[in-house]
Amino acid sequence: PKDPSADRKALAGVAHVIAVGAGKGGVGKSTVAANLAIALAQTGATVGLMDGDIYGPNLPRMMGVNRQPFTQDGRIIPIEAHGIRFMSMGLLVEAGEAVVWRGPMLHGAVKSFLHDVDWSGCDYLIVDLPPGTGDVQLSLIQQTVVTGAVIVTTPSTVAIEDAVKAIAMFDKLQVPVLGVIENMSYFVCNNCNERHDIFSTGAGQDRALAMGLPFLGAIPLHPEVRAGGDTGKPVVAAQPDSPYGMEL
Amino acid sequence: PKDPSADRKALAGVAHVIAVGAGKGGVGKSTVAANLAIALAQTGATVGLMDGDIYGPNLPRMMGVNRQPFTQDGRIIPIEAHGIRFMSMGLLVEAGEAVVWRGPMLHGAVKSFLHDVDWSGCDYLIVDLPPGTGDVQLSLIQQTVVTGAVIVTTPSTVAIEDAVKAIAMFDKLQVPVLGVIENMSYFVCNNCNERHDIFSTGAGQDRALAMGLPFLGAIPLHPEVRAGGDTGKPVVAAQPDSPYGMEL
Numbered sequence: 001p002k003d004p005s006a007d008r009k010a011l012a013g014v015a016h017v018i019a020v021g022a023g024k025g026g027v028g029k030s031t032v033a034a035n036l037a038i039a040l041a042q043t044g045a046t047v048g049l050m051d052g053d054i055y056g057p058n059l060p061r062m063m064g065v066n067r068q069p070f071t072q073d074g075r076i077i078p079i080e081a082h083g084i085r086f087m088s089m090g091l092l093v094e095a096g097e098a099v100v101w102r103g104p105m106l107h108g109a110v111k112s113f114l115h116d117v118d119w120s121g122c123d124y125l126i127v128d129l130p131p132g133t134g135d136v137q138l139s140l141i142q143q144t145v146v147t148g149a150v151i152v153t154t155p156s157t158v159a160i161e162d163a164v165k166a167i168a169m170f171d172k173l174q175v176p177v178l179g180v181i182e183n184m185s186y187f188v189c190n191n192c193n194e195r196h197d198i199f200s201t202g203a204g205q206d207r208a209l210a211m212g213l214p215f216l217g218a219i220p221l222h223p224e225v226r227a228g229g230d231t232g233k234p235v236v237a238a239q240p241d242s243p244y245g246m247e248l
Numbered sequence: 249p250k251d252p253s254a255d256r257k258a259l260a261g262v263a264h265v266i267a268v269g270a271g272k273g274g275v276g277k278s279t280v281a282a283n284l285a286i287a288l289a290q291t292g293a294t295v296g297l298m299d300g301d302i303y304g305p306n307l308p309r310m311m312g313v314n315r316q317p318f319t320q321d322g323r324i325i326p327i328e329a330h331g332i333r334f335m336s337m338g339l340l341v342e343a344g345e346a347v348v349w350r351g352p353m354l355h356g357a358v359k360s361f362l363h364d365v366d367w368s369g370c371d372y373l374i375v376d377l378p379p380g381t382g383d384v385q386l387s388l389i390q391q392t393v394v395t396g397a398v399i400v401t402t403p404s405t406v407a408i409e410d411a412v413k414a415i416a417m418f419d420k421l422q423v424p425v426l427g428v429i430e431n432m433s434y435f436v437c438n439n440c441n442e443r444h445d446i447f448s449t450g451a452g453q454d455r456a457l458a459m460g461l462p463f464l465g466a467i468p469l470h471p472e473v474r475a476g477g478d479t480g481k482p483v484v485a486a487q488p489d490s491p492y493g494m495e496l
């Protein structure tokens with residue numbers, strides 16, 4: 001069959017496109033993608049963050065942004081926040097409005113976010129992928145050259161199994177997997193210091209190593225991480241020296 | 249415009265189709281759907297459970313089932329487990345195999361699961377929906393009469409916002425919302441009894457009531473609920489008298 005990566009063209013003006021995926025929803029992809037983008041920018045790089053979750057764009061709230069982007073010379077100018085450039089479907093629809101679209105519309109949105117938004121000058125464009133292995137993933141990988149993918153999982157068996165499927169998809173479509181991040185790894189009671197493995201623990205690291213993939217770290221379950229996401233202050237920006245801020 | 253519910257036909261031999269949705273992934277839809285189906289069967293009803301998550305079918309593991317269904321007279325016979333009938337994409341593909349499909353293939357799978365599987369005689373068919381408001385949701389609602397939808401959310405703001413979008417979709421497509429369940433509502437340390445609102449707390453109830461929807465209950469975050477899902481022993485079947493078993 002045809003080489004799946006034969007006719008992909010790199011995105012003009014962008015050095016590296018990094019996808020953040022998981023397979024399963026609710027494991028912390030958006031939280032990791034936002035914090036990763038801001039942490040990269042803190043090292044001096046020019047960074048863009050694209051929200052690939054067309055149905056459930058949570059990044060506008062996590063980034064504390066809810067204004068519409070401007071258009072200049074026919075191109076959309078991404079919003080600047082926390083030192084990075086940002087674009088999301090959530091900036092284009094009213095809060096509470098459902099985007100009830102079938103697959104081909106998703107394809108159109110991804111194409112537009114990649115080619116109609118002005119990402120020029122970015123060293124990194126981080127793309128937060130939705131759950132699953134469908135239209136958005138396929139369209140992203142067919143429309144541009146993805147340098148690599150970061151996989152986020154919790155230690156629960158069902159999350160690991162969905163992460164393995166996401167890895168199988170990237171392998172099939174010839175996108176290198178850069179490594180695995182385990183999130184919600186454990187919870188420490190701040191009253192008595194007891195450690196609780198609510199979603200189990202360590203399974204992400206074991207599985208990554210068994211698959212020959214780099215393990216990029218474990219992030220504890222902490223109420224401040226959720227609060228940062230709900231109030232638009234990602235912990236890497238708001239509490240960089242905290243244990244969870246450092247891990248992220 | 250045309251009445252969206254004009255030409256829907258009820259599923260032959262099934263009294264009620266109940267959708268379990270959320271908008272956001274990872275909030276506990278599959279866990280609630282499996283336990284709800286088993287709890288309904290314990291009251292004497294004949295119950296079917298259909299896994300609508302084609303990309304990430306977690307129900308086979310949660311139900312402890314991994315054998316392929318038989319076909320008889322051209323119809324698929326659902327698998328019997330924990331006193332209910334069950335069908336999932338996960339029973340048709342190898343573990344770890346990614347289903348990398350675009351929208352139209354999802355539509356085909358939903359049509360087949362509804363019309364080619366023998367659900368006749370079911371008082372209730374519970375359908376576990378995937379995250380989002382896309383092809384699977386549209387195909388289910390267009391292919392049959394859905395009696396009502398149950399919405400699952402965690403108390404975090406981003407999960408609530410996605411649940412509101414799912415409710416807006418059901419309203420737009422004229423499917424009544426039966427109520428809202430808040431999951432992962434709080435965590436109690438078993439060492440010192442301190443209560444932790446990791447994903448916040450009570451927001452699901454407030455929002456449901458504000459929207460005039462029944463609040464169906466709050467389920468605590470508990471390691472046994474996750475363990476039940478990872479080992480194929482849903483807590484309603486394995487530990488019915490536990491606090492989380494009773495809530496479910």
Ligand SMILES: Nc1ncnc2c1ncn2[C@@H]1O[C@H](COP(=O)(O)OP(=O)(O)O)[C@@H](O)[C@H]1O
Nearest residue numbers: 026027028029030031220221222225226229404
């Ligand atoms: N380490 C963590 N500790 C506590 N809450 C977290 C953590 N990581 C993510 N969350 C919360 O969990 C929920 C799901 O995270 P999100 O980033 O939206 O996941 P996804 O993008 O995979 O759906 C959000 O409410 C978020 O604030």
Ligand SMILES: Nc1ncnc2c1ncn2[C@@H]1O[C@H](COP(=O)(O)OP(=O)(O)O)[C@@H](O)[C@H]1O
Nearest residue numbers: 156274275276277278279468469470473474477
């Ligand atoms: N109340 C709970 N306490 C602890 N873990 C839970 C609870 N509800 C769900 N889980 C776990 O959270 C993860 C996500 O649940 P799941 O039912 O797969 O969500 P969804 O279907 O919305 O993606 C699973 O690992 C599951 O075992």
Ligand SMILES: [Zn+2]
Nearest residue numbers: 189192437440
């Ligand atoms: Zn404690």
